[in-house]
Amino acid sequence: GQSLEQPSEVTAVEGAIVQINCTYQTSGFYGLSWYQQHDGGAPTFLSYNALDGLEETGRFSSFLSRSDSYGYLLLQELQMKDSASYFCAVRKAAGNKLTFGGGTRVLVKP
Amino acid sequence: GAVVSQHPSRVICKSGTSVKIECRSLDFQATTMFWYRQFPKQSLMLMATSNEGSKATYEQGVEKDKFLINHASLTLSTLTVTSAHPEDSSFYICSAKRDRVGTQYFGPGTRLTVL
Numbered sequence: 468g469q470s471l472e473q474p475s476e477v478t479a480v481e482g483a484i485v486q487i488n489c490t491y492q493t494s495g496f497y498g499l500s501w502y503q504q505h506d507g508g509a510p511t512f513l514s515y516n517a518l519d520g521l522e523e524t525g526r527f528s529s530f531l532s533r534s535d536s537y538g539y540l541l542l543q544e545l546q547m548k549d550s551a552s553y554f555c556a557v558r559k560a561a562g563n564k565l566t567f568g569g570g571t572r573v574l575v576k577p
Numbered sequence: 578g579a580v581v582s583q584h585p586s587r588v589i590c591k592s593g594t595s596v597k598i599e600c601r602s603l604d605f606q607a608t609t610m611f612w613y614r615q616f617p618k619q620s621l622m623l624m625a626t627s628n629e630g631s632k633a634t635y636e637q638g639v640e641k642d643k644f645l646i647n648h649a650s651l652t653l654s655t656l657t658v659t660s661a662h663p664e665d666s667s668f669y670i671c672s673a674k675r676d677r678v679g680t681q682y683f684g685p686g687t688r689l690t691v692l
Contacts, residue, residue, distance in 0.1 A: 500680070500681075502683075508685070508686070509670055509683040509684060509685045509686050510621065510670070510672075510683045511683070512680055512681070512682060512683075515680060554620060554621070563609065563674055563681075564611070564623060564626060565611070565623065565672075565681060566623070567620045567621045567622075568620065569619075569620045570619075570620050
């Protein structure tokens with residue numbers, strides 16, 4: 468089978484930095500994606516890592532270590548609008564299917 | 578950017594009726610689309626992979642006769658929930674694969690409530 472583990476909830480203040488870890492167990496791993504979802508909305512693609520290392524996109528960065536089956540999403544200079552759920556998702560080679568983690572609810576306080 | 582639409586955004590129906598949900602890729606062609614279901618405060622669960630011009634591939638535990646999927650063109654996939662029951666009430670989200678990398682772009686979702 469396959470599983471992804473990420474913390475259920477994180478609280479931080481505006482301007483802070485939050486790191487959301489994701490560990491996974493799966494066969495046929497191809498890459499790790501991150502999605503943001505606001506309440507009642509659709510998931511929005513944030514980043515994708517297929518190779519080890521850090522990918523930076525503005526205030527958000529994502530890291531992958533294939534040997535450790537581990538990745539993280541780094542949210543910098545937190546803003547109130549960043550309050551949302553963040554999902555890591557493993558992409559498997561076969562069929563390009565995504566398996567999602569349980570999601571991390573990030574609450575940003577003033 | 579990659580835009581995916583869904584229609585309707587909300588639907589309320591009586592138990593026993595069927596509901597059709599449309600998923601369209603607006604600015605790109607998608608040979609593969611995916612259908613997910615999400616219960617409140619839970620993660621997205623893949624229901625099926627919709628392939629243009631061929632039968633959908635269903636995940637284990639998903640009833641193919643209850644959740645009918647048709648992918649008639651490169652920009653449209655439909656999910657029909659047949660003989661809906663209250664336990665089918667959920668948020669149904671589609672996604673479309675756009676590029677070789679396989680990045681999935683999600684539609685806005687359809688909230689189904691079965692009375």
